[in-house]
Amino acid sequence: MRSPIVKYLDATPLFGSLARINCWPERRPSVQIHLRLDRHYWNLTMRQSRHVGKTLREVPKDTQTAAHALMLRAGYIRQLSAGVYTYLPLLHRTLNKISQIVREEMAAAGSEELLMPALQSQELWVESGRWERYTAVDGIMFAFKDRRGSTACLGPTHEEVVTDILRQEIKSYKDLPRNVFQIQTKFRDEIRPRFGLMRAREFIMKDAYSFDPDEAGLEAAYEAMRLAYHRICRRIGFQYRAVEADSGAIGGSGSQEFMVLADTGEDVILFCDRCDFAANQEQASSRLEEFPQDAEMRPMEAALGEGLIGVEPLAKFLEIPVWKTTKTLLYDSGGQMVAVMVRGDCDVNEVKVANHLGGAPLRLAAPERIREMTGAEVGYAGPIGLPAGVRILADRYVDGRVNFECGANRTNYHNINVNFGRDLPRPEFGDFKLARQGDQCPRCAGRLQAARGIEVGHIFKLGTKYSEAMSCRYLDAQGQSRPVIMGCYGIGVSRMAAACIEQNHDDRGIIWPPQIAPYHVHLIGLNLEDPVVREGAESIYQRLQQERIEVLFDDRPLRAGEKFSDADLIGLPARITVSKRTLEKGQVEFKRRAEGQAVQVGLDEAIERIRQMCAASTDS
RNA sequence: CGGAGCGUAGCUCAGCCUGGCAGAGCACUUGGUUUGGGACCAAGACGUCGCAGGUUCAAAUCCUGUCGCUCCGACCA
CATH class of the missing domain: 3.40.50.800 (Anticodon-binding domain)
Known part of the structure; x- marks a missing residue:
């Protein structure tokens, strides 16, 4: 029985699909007039x-991940330029479905949808103090002159715009709290776009912003978002973990990332095998074994260890355990030279160092600069005898050792039996080492495990960073002017689609x-x-x-x-x-x-x- | 930003070193044979060899510039 056909003039220039069927299999369809029943169920x-x-x-070629290759092969995306893709019809449907789940959960958490301009002006970014960082320093924002000569940019994020909108809206404590979100195309001039939609220069993001009168309000908003994010990840069916995270350039205090577990993930996360501790490696702290120390300090001396680069051969040569050696790395932190000491068996967590120094971009010193400062080839830097003005930081596990080793600032020489207080002043101590798999959990006696993850969501407590800078204030019940307390909450919608494929595929598709x-x-x-x-x-x-x-x-x-x-x-x-x-x-x-x-x-x-x-x- | 590589048919690539008619497989068109896990036969269509300039009788090939794409990179103190 042929499907029900009623007379219907299909004015589209294309052949109606049933018209095409009816002339099958002659393969030379002529235009016919038919009802296309599927029109009623278009979507x-x-x-x-x-x-x-x-x-x-x-x-x-040039696909590094399964998701990228499969999306191209199966006709979900086409690349237009580096990190810029068309979302073909199949992917567009999936993106809509992800967006719909996000919308439902955001609405359930009390957020209201709006849509802000992607095209922004320089003015607001100067006002918030982020213009330099986002354009000149990190260069992550697309910025250009418009025809009138004023500088415009394409928004990589919307704290500035949303703060501007809400400061016009919020005058009194009675106007709080507020929570808005949008689903929008964002632009970031990534240093290295890669892995298809995973790190694209144009991508779809859901960003939400909360505005509260006080910390308690922020806590409540943050908690509502945190739960909404868990529901979203569960509904999509991700294997994921929520981890403590660094809040990075956005600024603020607490933050969590939602990481989809995948070997191709760009982030390393650490989690405890006993308790529920889980954190991004950038943010994680950990505890290390401590060792029995010598009872007495021995005289410091410089040991000749020719061409010994790397702590393992050095420790072997000096016949000391690796934990007695010390790495001293020299950094440039926005013009300030900084030496960072970590125990020889550790690496520096540059994010923590940068945060400790106030957030200025941190770069390893160039070899010429190292020679200039230490008077030695690269590989022999140490804390003793550096030029005045070099700020010295040390990880807390550098402390507590008696008779340790460190570079002598002299090519081929290493100082041994060094002790703080006697041979050099005690430096600024802090948590500067990179936590690793196998370290002890910072909270319990468990061990840290490592996994790779794809960051699909990130929630931040911003505090008053933007409301202070941009004067988004309200009058409280006592008539006092106070800055609004903000939070921001992002989800990479297009990245979620890629992450889902990364987690759900086989060799056929x-x-x-x-x-x-x-x-x-x-x-x-x-x-x-x-x-x-x-x-x-x-x-x-x-x-x-x-x-x-x-x-x-x-x-x-x-x-x-x-x-x-x-x-x-x-x-x-x-x-x-x-x-x-x-x-x-x-x-x-x-x-x-x-x-x-x-x-x-x-x-x-x-x-x-x-x-x-x-x-x-x-x-x- | 630094380093490297690649731009030739819709896709994957060969040809370049050593200058001399623009190539293959897949995809596409037509006809035929097939028909439940990417078939076969035959015929065909498809190119500004990224772009610009230079060298040369002659440039995909050599030279210069330029644009685009991709990969790698601070693991060492």
């Missing part, structure tokens, strides 16, 4: 014969979780040039539409192998195959992408299974 269904985003058989799959079902029609099969497949297609199931119908005149391979690549969660063979038995073939085996069932049964699959995924 539910698509015929693959009309779909933009062909699959590629060959793997494009993507395996979407139903809740963010572009369509629920891939309907594969085989041998459609047979009019009986064509009719059967069409009526199943119509039926799925009537059941409000999102379906991509592969109605192309291709061989079975190509269709199945494409279906595996595109990765819709369920596949229904219709062919002469199945129709003769009055059945269809149903297969889940995540599972191997296909089963022959009636159409009603297949529909029921799809419903169950979708329901199961939204319950979680």
